[in-house]
Structures are given as C-alpha cells and as structure tokens.
Amino acid sequence: MEHFDVAVIGSGPSGASTAFHLAKKGISTVLIEKEKLPRYKTCGGGFVYRGRKNLPFDISSVIEREFHTVDVFLGNTLHFQTVREEPTISMIMRDSFDNLIVEEAKKQGVTLLEENKLTDISFDNDLAILTTDKNTLSAKFVVAADGALSPTAKMAGWTEETRKLIPALEYEIEVPEEDFNRLKDQVRFDIDAIPYGYAWNFPKKNHLSVGVASTKKVRINLKKYYQEYLKTIGIKTILKESQHGFQIPIAPRTDGFVKRNVFLIGDAAGFADPITAEGISNAIYSGVLVADAISESELNLEKASALYEEKLHEKLIPEIKTGLWLAKWFYEQKTIRNVMLKKYGQRFSDAMADVFHGDRSYPTDIKQAITRKIKELVF
Numbered sequence: 001m002e003h004f005d006v007a008v009i010g011s012g013p014s015g016a017s018t019a020f021h022l023a024k025k026g027i028s029t030v031l032i033e034k035e036k037l038p039r040y041k042t043c044g045g046g047f048v049y050r051g052r053k054n055l056p057f058d059i060s061s062v063i064e065r066e067f068h069t070v071d072v073f074l075g076n077t078l079h080f081q082t083v084r085e086e087p088t089i090s091m092i093m094r095d096s097f098d099n100l101i102v103e104e105a106k107k108q109g110v111t112l113l114e115e116n117k118l119t120d121i122s123f124d125n126d127l128a129i130l131t132t133d134k135n136t137l138s139a140k141f142v143v144a145a146d147g148a149l150s151p152t153a154k155m156a157g158w159t160e161e162t163r164k165l166i167p168a169l170e171y172e173i174e175v176p177e178e179d180f181n182r183l184k185d186q187v188r189f190d191i192d193a194i195p196y197g198y199a200w201n202f203p204k205k206n207h208l209s210v211g212v213a214s215t216k217k218v219r220i221n222l223k224k225y226y227q228e229y230l231k232t233i234g235i236k237t238i239l240k241e242s243q244h245g246f247q248i249p250i251a252p253r254t255d256g257f258v259k260r261n262v263f264l265i266g267d268a269a270g271f272a273d274p275i276t277a278e279g280i281s282n283a284i285y286s287g288v289l290v291a292d293a294i295s296e297s298e299l300n301l302e303k304a305s306a307l308y309e310e311k312l313h314e315k316l317i318p319e320i321k322t323g324l325w326l327a328k329w330f331y332e333q334k335t336i337r338n339v340m341l342k343k344y345g346q347r348f349s350d351a352m353a354d355v356f357h358g359d360r361s362y363p364t365d366i367k368q369a370i371t372r373k374i375k376e377l378v379f
Helices: 013-024 049-053 094-107 151-156 177-183 222-232 280-296 301-314 316-332 334-357 366-378
Strands: 002-009 029-032 046-048 063-067 069-074 078-083 089-092 111-113 118-124 127-132 136-144 164-174 187-191 197-203 208-214 240-251 262-264
Touching: 002 013, 002 127, 013 029, 013 094, 013 280, 029 094, 046 049, 046 280, 049 089, 049 280, 049 334, 069 334, 078 334, 089 094, 089 197, 094 111, 118 151, 136 151, 136 280, 136 301, 151 262, 164 222, 177 197, 197 222, 208 222, 240 316, 262 280, 262 301, 280 301, 280 316, 301 316, 316 334, 316 366
Parallel strands: 002 029, 002 136, 029 111, 069 187, 136 262
Antiparallel strands: 046 089, 063 089, 069 078, 118 127, 127 136, 164 208, 164 240, 187 197, 197 208
C-alpha cells in the first residue's frame, strides 16, 4: 500500500493549489480526483484579483476576459461603477483553469490519481487509510477540498446540520452576435434581481455566463428570476443554453475544521464570501493556510491541527463572520439600505472593489459604522 504525507481530495482551485504548496515544501502529496481532467465544473467563473494574487504562477493562458471596471445596479435608479488599474475580475472556465493548477502541482512532484472516486476513509493509529474505487493508500494528513457537498467531510464525521448552503442557478448561453457585442465588455451585478440576492452577467470568450443567487435558503423559483433577468439585460434570443444548479456554502461549519487526520478547506469548510458568494479566492487562501500549518508542524498532527485553527481565526473566520452580518443587513434591510446607497453607494462600490483586490477586508466595527451613517441620514 502506497503511503503519502498528505492526500488532497478534489482537484479544484483549493485542492490543486494546496497540493502545489505542499509539494513545493518537500511534502509528499497525492491529489485524488474522481473525474478525468480536464472536466467541466459548474461555476460563474468570475475570479477576483485577491485570489489571482495568491497563485504563485501565471494564469494568463486560461483567462478568457479581464475586467478593470465593475458595474453594480440596483433597479433602474442606482448604478455604481468602480475602475481599478489591475483587473478586478478575470473570467475563467473551470476546466482549463483547474487543469492548469493541477499541471503546475505535478511539476512540483504531486502524484495525480484521476478517475479515482474516494469511497471510504478509516483510521489506523495515526494514519488515514483511503479507499478509492481503484486504489488503497495511506496518508498522515487528509485535506478535503471536494466542494460544497464534500463526501470526504461526511465520511470523516461532519454532518450537514453544521452548515448554511444557498441556492444558485447559472446558465452558459450563446446569443446573437449583436447581443454579445453589446454585453461582452461589461461585467455587472444586479442587486435584488432575485429576493435576498443578485443576478450577474459574466462575459466569457465567446458566450455569457448569466445567473442568479439568493443569500437566503428559501423555496424559490430560480429559473423564473433568471428569465426575468434576461429581459433586464435585453436578451430575447438564445442560440444555445446550458443550465447548472448548485449550492454555495456562505458560512463556516459550526463544529470545527479538523477531525482526526482530516482538514477541511474551501467550500468543504464553508469559506465562500457571504456577501458575493464568491468562493475561489478564499478556497485558495485556506489552502495556503493548511499547507503552512502542516509544514510548520513538521508533520505533527496535533500541532498542525492547532496551527490551522489558529491561522483561520487570525483573519479569515473573523472576516467571514463580519461578512455574514453585513450580508444579512444588506439583503434583508432593503429600505434603509437603499436610502444609504443613494448617499454612500459609490463609496460602498469602491470598498467592495478593495475587498476583491485584497486591499482591505470587511471592517470589524461594521455594525457601529452603519449605525453612525443611519443616524447621520436621519438626524
């Protein structure tokens, strides 16, 4: 039975980049992927600059479009536009993007086991025994990077009651050339195009990614709001359409991120941004944290567990918790929010661009700050 220091489950951005960092530190790493690469992956494909900065290699070969300007709309009355020198959002297709990171990881010595579906995890003393539908191997550490529904987390003992998932619906669509040319140079978010959420239009190389997401777990007809949003952006004819529904975890799990030998990162841990539901950048960042924790512990499981939790709570967890409060206020207190945005909307748009660039995080005193602004408007 082959042994590795670390087994990473899932070859998305979090798993592949984690494997890259581990191998670069001289830690023997296997990357286990259930599908054959490259493979299609449901995702809006808007990669924000803070995530791009955290990748230690060039990804320009898989960038379909770059946007230095982001447009935020609130109905027909409010429109905010923020421009940055660096691209705020880069458009990617996950098949080529994920595969590029995997190839970079392989260059560092990572072993890739594709078309290997993990079927069981057991524990023998201080080792994890991993069984796939094709292989059995052992590892000192297991990093679960297999997405929002994470079968690995379930096998290791986490339950679904520990998380908050929200619904989203994305369509990859081809439209007439006139419509594509009209929309291809603008990435836009339309707040309240769906209750408690937003719609987006992300232009790719030859098609559009159009979708809707609600930040509240409620019974909702996503397709209806998607169809209404098509009217908002002036699309009457669709030449080709591919529908993808998915769930996004916008709150950290409530029962920790380490159980025995298993460490959760990215969507498996619930690290997507609560306001925007963007998950790739925090997924990559949490992968850096777990790789650093394992390396700094010198492969000591107990030390690595403590270090990972410590690193998460230095910045990422507090930022997400602040984001959760802000998202609840932003999407559920629409009347007072709209009053504030009429006066401070451009400032808010600029601040969100700063977050996308990694130049700032959500302020820890956000409740007090909003309360002060409301008092200024009222009195």
